[in-house]
Amino acid sequence: MTWSRFVLANLRRSPLRTLLTGGAIALAVLLVCLLLTMPAGLNVFLDQLANDTRISVVNEAGLVYPMPYAYARKVRALEGVSDVCAMVWFGGAFEDDGRVTFPNFAVEADRVGTVFSDYEIDPRGLADFVKYRDGAIVGRQTMRKYGWKVGDRVTLKSTVWPVDLDARIVAEIPNDRAPIVWVNRIYLDEAMKAAGRGGLGFAGILWVRVTDAKQVNPVMLRIDELTRNSEAETTTQTERSFFSSFFGSLEGFVQILLVVTALVALCIVFIAANTASMAVRERVAEIATLKAMGFPRGVIFASLLAETVLLSSVAGIVGIALASMLTGMLRAAAGWSPQLGPLGGFLVTRGVVAQSVALSLVIGVVAGLAPALGAARRPVAEALREVV
């Protein structure tokens, strides 16, 4: 006979009740765990997308407003800047559906190799991108989506400019989650001129690569200082902030879901507390007997509390395991369905596990506290009078 055997035996007293209560707790922990993975998943997704040493520069008035192309040269000359790549939104639609189904930009072909060196694009492809003005670099996600391969020719019809570009794929961005397509800025510039719309004297966004991470903030200040009081003042942010702003509304949604889930967890606490109270009420005679035999109040309290904490802990582990399985399935699904986007990055991290285990323990303690305290504090003679 051991304490653990005693606690386990009491939990097995009513298997159906224990199963249902544990199931309710597991479900609550599963919900919370899944929601907690969302911010973590977004972080992972942003980590994959964003680089510590890359800064975006856009017109302070907004992303759709251009800025002078000359800014690229000026910024390139600033201390701490490794290189700059100017981009213009091309807004090209593939084939005749007229919709932009992947982000595509006209970029400075000779700059992407240094500014996006972390993309690990094949150097020969990069060299071809510089060499051939009709070259295009395409993200693997889009390559897979349309079944393209290097060497294929694709025609992109711009929804922004009055030009179509017939481009030849010269390289792939080797990242499963990269949907992006780059065409040569010079190619677009020439096409615009041919269409009578003048050349590209502007840029939509500048991507700035700094020499090291410590230079990020000083360089951002220098760039903003450079463009202050000009016709197009700029705003700078890290690449991570730039992308996370696209998920800002999703994060707000996650916050609302977290509040709702917290309320669900609270309901589960009340249900578990009610169940624990019922269990204690059914065992008044036994508890009175234990106290009469000399079990101190602290021991009675601890053994009753141990039951709810053990149940909620096991249920919590089940909930966490289910969440891990679900996110694992999502990751696997994201491998062949890139549209899942950030969902594929949702991970049950150590932090999420720690928070979920803590939640399980809190549910157990809060649910068991009142019944255990009540049973422990009741005078033994009074309890015995009722049952003997």
Place this chain on the structure above:
Amino acid sequence: MDRGTAAADETLIRLRHVSRTYQRGVDEVHALEDCSLEVQRGRFVAFMGPSGSGKSTLLNLVSGIDRPTTGEIIVAGQRLDELDEDELARWRARHVGLIFQFFNLVPVLSARENVALPLLLARLSRSERTERAEIALRVVGLAHRADHSPRTLSGGEQQRVAIARAIVTDPDLVVADEPTGDLDARNAELTLGLLRSMKDDFGKTIVMVTHDPRALRFVDQTFHLDKGLLLEGEAARRAHEALELAAGGSVGAGRAPVAAATGGDGRP
């Protein structure tokens, strides 16, 4: 009443002017009034009387389950009226074994585990707890039922498991509250005989509350209570004779004769 066994040489239980009053709403209930008695170590005594006479209150006070409103209780050399709830719990765990009318076994544990339950409070290894529980079950003749759940045991067997649980810690005092109240005649006799053997074979002091006139054949001494008062002198003798009559006049057969009515100081 005292059956007058060998001269007792050590007082295990001493009550002096003990009263217990309960508050029931605005009313005060005097469950026990000015009770003084002594019980010698190694005796088998019974508290007898009608319902509401205060015998269970007296048993609770003697076993440290309840505390007196006034008066002094000394058991095994310890002033119980001076201990708080937790100190009393620790004291009970060391010195008292309890037997209840409805056995009060834990249904989800086996007979062996029920017997070993009080040993969880002792500093013993798992194997020592198991060994002691099996010895106690052997003493009550239930070693072969050690793995059985209480649900599969008869009432008499459950009460024997409860007796094993009461003696497993080797307490100074075994208290039994109506131990035959839920048993048929045969099992009641068996249980009383078993309690008697605890006294005879192991020298246990046993204090029992009972209505059962059969108990008179097994106990050394009886204390009669009525309306919260411990009866003395002629009133005690009349109460005892009435019980003997109910028991069929066989009381004391083969045992030492009843000595005298118990005095207020508990001495024969």
